[in-house]
Amino acid sequence: xxxxxxxxxxxxxxxxxxxxxxxxxxxxxxxxxxxxxxxxxxxxxxxxxxxxxxxxxxxxxxxxxxxxxxxxxxxxxxxxxxxxxxxxxxxxxxxxxxxxxxxxxxxxxxxxxxxxxxxxxxxxxxxxxxxxxxxxxxxxxxxxxxxxxxxxxxxxxxxxxxxxxxxxxxxxxxxxxxxxxxxxxxxxxxxxxxxxxxxxxxxxxxxxxxxxxxxxxxxxxxxxxxxxxxxxxxxxxxxxxxxxxxxxxxxxxxxxxxxxxxxxxxxxxxxxxxxxxxxxxxxxxxxxxxxxxxxxxxxxxxxxxxxxxxxxx
Amino acid sequence: xxxxxxxxxxxxxxxxxxxxxxxxxxxxxxxxxxxxxxxxxxxxxxxxxxxxxxxxxxxxxxxxxxxxxxxxxxxxxxxxxxxxxxxxxxxxxxxxxxxxxxxxxxxxxxxxxxxxxxxxxxxxxxxxxxxxxxxxxxxxxxxxxxxxxxxxxxxxxxxxxxxxxxxxxxxxxxxxxxxxxxxxxxxxxxxxxxxxxxxxxxxxxxxxxxxxxxxxxxxxxxxxxxxxxxxxxxxxxxxxxxxxxxxxxxxxxxxxxxxxxxxxxxxxxxxxxxxxxxxxxxxxxxxxxxxxxxxxxxxxxxxxxxxxxxxxxxxxxxxxxxxxxxxxxxxxxxxxxxxxxxxxxxxxxxxxxxxxxxxxxxxxxxxxxxxxxxxxxxxxxxxxxxxxxxxxxxxxxxxxxxxxxxxxxxxxxx
Numbered sequence: 001x002x003x004x005x006x007x008x009x010x011x012x013x014x015x016x017x018x019x020x021x022x023x024x025x026x027x028x029x030x031x032x033x034x035x036x037x038x039x040x041x042x043x044x045x046x047x048x049x050x051x052x053x054x055x056x057x058x059x060x061x062x063x064x065x066x067x068x069x070x071x072x073x074x075x076x077x078x079x080x081x082x083x084x085x086x087x088x089x090x091x092x093x094x095x096x097x098x099x100x101x102x103x104x105x106x107x108x109x110x111x112x113x114x115x116x117x118x119x120x121x122x123x124x125x126x127x128x129x130x131x132x133x134x135x136x137x138x139x140x141x142x143x144x145x146x147x148x149x150x151x152x153x154x155x156x157x158x159x160x161x162x163x164x165x166x167x168x169x170x171x172x173x174x175x176x177x178x179x180x181x182x183x184x185x186x187x188x189x190x191x192x193x194x195x196x197x198x199x200x201x202x203x204x205x206x207x208x209x210x211x212x213x214x215x216x217x218x219x220x221x222x223x224x225x226x227x228x229x230x231x232x233x234x235x236x237x238x239x240x241x242x243x244x245x246x247x248x249x250x251x252x253x254x255x256x257x258x259x260x261x262x263x264x265x266x267x268x269x270x271x272x273x274x275x276x277x278x279x280x281x282x283x284x285x286x287x288x289x290x291x292x293x294x295x296x297x298x299x300x301x302x303x304x305x306x307x308x309x310x311x312x313x
Numbered sequence: 314x315x316x317x318x319x320x321x322x323x324x325x326x327x328x329x330x331x332x333x334x335x336x337x338x339x340x341x342x343x344x345x346x347x348x349x350x351x352x353x354x355x356x357x358x359x360x361x362x363x364x365x366x367x368x369x370x371x372x373x374x375x376x377x378x379x380x381x382x383x384x385x386x387x388x389x390x391x392x393x394x395x396x397x398x399x400x401x402x403x404x405x406x407x408x409x410x411x412x413x414x415x416x417x418x419x420x421x422x423x424x425x426x427x428x429x430x431x432x433x434x435x436x437x438x439x440x441x442x443x444x445x446x447x448x449x450x451x452x453x454x455x456x457x458x459x460x461x462x463x464x465x466x467x468x469x470x471x472x473x474x475x476x477x478x479x480x481x482x483x484x485x486x487x488x489x490x491x492x493x494x495x496x497x498x499x500x501x502x503x504x505x506x507x508x509x510x511x512x513x514x515x516x517x518x519x520x521x522x523x524x525x526x527x528x529x530x531x532x533x534x535x536x537x538x539x540x541x542x543x544x545x546x547x548x549x550x551x552x553x554x555x556x557x558x559x560x561x562x563x564x565x566x567x568x569x570x571x572x573x574x575x576x577x578x579x580x581x582x583x584x585x586x587x588x589x590x591x592x593x594x595x596x597x598x599x600x601x602x603x604x605x606x607x608x609x610x611x612x613x614x615x616x617x618x619x620x621x622x623x624x625x626x627x628x629x630x631x632x633x634x635x636x637x638x639x640x641x642x643x644x645x646x647x648x649x650x651x652x653x654x655x656x657x658x659x660x661x662x663x664x665x666x667x668x669x670x671x672x673x674x675x676x677x678x679x680x681x682x683x684x685x686x687x688x689x690x691x692x693x694x695x696x697x698x699x700x701x702x703x704x705x706x707x708x709x710x711x712x713x714x715x716x717x718x719x720x721x722x723x724x725x726x727x
Contacts, residue, residue: 063692064384064406083718084699149552171551173706257498260551261706262699276381278695279403 051292058285068282075286085287088265095177095266096245099184103241104234106185107192112222114193115200125197128190136187140254143183144170170256173263180264183255188244192237199233200226235306246295267291336629338394339368340613341386343379344650346559348581352649359642365629368394377499387412392616394626395633400437400446400612402690407614408440414615419634420444428638430657431680434610437687446612447637450652451675454503454576455511455606456667457597458583462568463490474601475512478572479541482548485571492548494561494570504574505542505701506685510607511600513538515682518607521723522688530720539712539719545574546705562586565594574600580651580667589665596667598674606674609684610655613637693726 026033058075062068079085110128114121131139146152149168157165169179203226211221227234249268252258258265267287275284338360344353350371357367370393372379380399386392387407398404407413420426420435429435429448438446457475464471464481467488472478482492495501510518513534520529529535555561562582564570573579583594590596599606615630636642643654648664653671664672675681685694700718704710 063690064403065388065410082696082699083703087703148556150555168552171554259497259702259706262703263706273695274692276385277377278692279406279690280692280695283692 054285054292055289057281058289060282062281062285064279064281066281071282075282076290078283079286079290084262084265085267085270087262088267088270091177091264092245092248092266095180095184095248096242098178098181099188099245100238100241102181102185103188103192104237106189107237108196108227110189110193111196111200114197125194129194130190131187132191134187136250137254139183139187140251143179143186144255147179147182171260173260176256176260176264180252180255183251184248187251188241192241195233195237195240196230199230202233203229235302239302242298243295246291335364335366336623336625337366337368338626338629338633339370340395340397340633341370341372341379341383341393342397343372343375344397345371345373346581347585348578348649348651352646355645355649356637356642359636359639359645360633363632363636365632375499387616390619392618394618394630395613395615397611398446398614399686400610401686404446404614405440407616408445412617413445414617414630415443416445416447416615416634417443419631423635423638425638428656428658430655430675431608433608433681433683434655437610437683438612446614447634448610448612448655449637449643450647450650451608451610451655451671451681452576452578452652453598453606453608453671453681454507454574455599455603456577456579457572457574457600458565458579459572459595459597460565460568460570461593461595463565463571466490466568467571471595472572472601474597475541476602478600479544481571482544486548490568491550491553491564491570492572493545494564494573495549495554496558496561497554497556500558500561500575501705502698502701503576504545505538505697506607507574507600508538508541509535510605510682511603512541515603515605515679518682522685523683525723525726527720527724530716530723535716535719536712539716542701542704542715543712547708549705551706558582577653577667577671578651580665584651590667596670598667598670604674604677605679605682607684608653608675608681609686611652690727693722696722 057066057068059070059072060066060068061071061074114124118124134142147167147170149155149166149171152167154165154167157167169175169182207225207229208221211225216225247268248266249272252264252266252269256264258269268291271284271288271291273284274280274287278284340357342353344350353369353371357369360367372382374382380403383393383396383398384403384407387396388410392412404413416438425435425444426432431451434448434451435444438444438448457478459471459478461471463485467481467485467490469481469484470477472481485492509521513521517529517534517538520526521535555564558575558579559582561570561573561575562579563586565573566583566586566588580590580596583590588594598604613634615634618626618630638655640656640659643656644659647654651668653668653675657672657676689697697719700715700722704715
């Protein structure tokens with residue numbers, strides 16, 4: 001009896017005392033920690049480790065092999081004095097802004113249209129999502145054939161009798177980015193649509209009923225009530241779309257290979273080119289470090305807003 | 314003849330190696346087009362005849378795509394028995410890292426230094442006084458190909474050199490003939506080097522590429538080169554650019570395009586179309602201006618194999634190295650490939666007129682110009698390529714800016 005009491009008292013005492021740091025770190029939820037440890041190890045060694053390695057060798061004059069001497073910021077100085085890099089960065093910025101706005105807006109509008117309880121919804125969803133199942137290389141190649149003036153749409157239309165029909169965006173230095181954008185949108189919009197549709201469907205039906213009772217028009221319900229409720233889905237979609245934009249590479253390689261000239265070059269292509277074809281590791285790693293920093297600059301404010309200390313409402 | 318060649322090689326192989334044993338040797342290369350794979354099959358046939366086994370491993374993507382794959386396989390500790398690889402700075406790095414087999418003894422035994430027509434070919438394989446690769450042929454970009462049919466249709470004389478060719482551009486345009494046939498992508502990258510050596514002359518070429526003399530770039534001679542480059546840029550309509558260099562070959566044979574600067578391997582395509590030099594197309598080495606052309610060869614390297622590799626595989630590497638230089642293999646391979654052989658002491662009666670012109674140049678006193686790939690690091694080459702691509706795509710890019718940007722790259726070149 002007393003034994004049981006004291007035991008009970010001890011656990012009560014234990015509970016009032018805050019658990020130690022070591023206990024929290026190693027013992028609590030021990031099975032979950034064991035299960036996660038391979039993943040943690042991979043993140044630490046592969047991602048963090050390789051990132052640090054990359055940053056370190058971007059400060060050396062390494063050529064084909066990572067054995068160069070420390071040269072400070074020389075590689076960065078050269079990088080920002082290189083026209084090709086500046087063109088690549090500007091291209092990515094232009095392409096990224098258009099791509100971001102259009103995929104989000106078009107994806108959302110398509111999702112809203114899908115949400116109208118239309119017939120054959122499954123069929124449409126499959127059709128719109130289908131391009132996403134293709135790799136960037138395949139997408140690029142298909143669009144390259146379509147947009148190639150001597151093979152594709154232009155020559156077909158001219159063959160049919162419209163002899164003035166011109167669609168030569170991929171050979172035109174001013175328009176090639178928009179050609180890239182067409183292929184990129186075709187590839188990515190369906191995926192955004194499906195995510196958004198899932199978000200729309202997760203909104204409680206009661207909200208819709210309430211809005212209808214209040215006599216609010218459907219479009220206003222979407223924009224002012226449903227959209228803010230989908231915040232989580234939208235943030236997720238944004239992160240996925242943005243990371244897709246920063247690593248744009250395969251689509252460009254297959255569609256234009258950076259051409260005509262340098263007019264559709266992107267940073268990832270610069271990195272790969274200087275790492276392998278030009279055998280200049282230092283320069284390539286400096287470029288990839290700059291890419292990483294850019295991503296951090298974009299992500300950190302969002303990270304603070306999303307995961308920072310919650311404000312009390 | 315073929316049977317004799319096999320028998321001769323077999324006999325030679327038996328004499329060379331005391332105990333020939335069958336060993337499998339993986340050979341990587343990027344000879345994948347019709348004429349190229351027929352050529353490499355000749356090597357494989359002769360190597361198999363020595364009792365060894367050629368395990369063919371062709372990589373797609375030509376030099377720029379396949380060379381990095383080969384390098385990373387060697388770096389990654391998964392070396393092949395033998396491989397085609399670009400000579401130059403990248404190979405040097407592998408040699409420095411001790412990953413490539415030293416062939417100096419084989420070269421001495423076989424007397425390569427005496428056999429090989431141009432000492433530069435062996436120089437490209439030499440590092441620190443030791444020989445690390447086997448040159449197998451000589452290729453050159455320095456050819457102006459002209460279509461007899463196009464000029465006949467336009468009612469013009471076929472030009473005899475570059476200057477006449479440029480002068481004919483407006484007349485060709487008027488007749489609806491494409492003056493300069495161009496294929497998309499890499500074929501563009503070979504042209505500026507040709508102009509530098511042939512329009513600018515061998516001295517300028519060496520000053521720029523060997524001495525990295527930026528003042529020579531800013532000088533009047535180089536301006537002529539830049540103007541020639543701009544002449545091609547201005548006459549090419551981006552909408553007329555065709556996907557493959559084989560398409561340009563067809564345009565020239567059909568008389569749709571008047572001319573093109575491209576490497577000698579385009580002859581494989583001409584031959585495939587049944588065209589004959591002198592009647593269907595003309596070839597002007599050195600653009601008809603210079604008789605000292607730049608030549609780079611394809612070369613084979615033998616990576617160091619991991620410890621514990623069987624001796625017969627190591628012997629097979631030596632057997633292959635000897636075979637690649639042998640007269641039988643040189644004749645069989647280069648006739649199919651359309652390239653020049655590395656030795657002039659063999660019977661090339663099967664070669665066509667263009668190749669005979671090339672062999673005359675090869676026999677000349679000054680020999681070949683060293684190739685830009687050997688003189689410049691691939692980093693410098695990439696920067697020049699970027700500049701040339703940009704200049705070519707933008708018809709409003711001023712020549713002065715181009716020259717200054719070129720000079721700056723040469724200033725920092727290594």
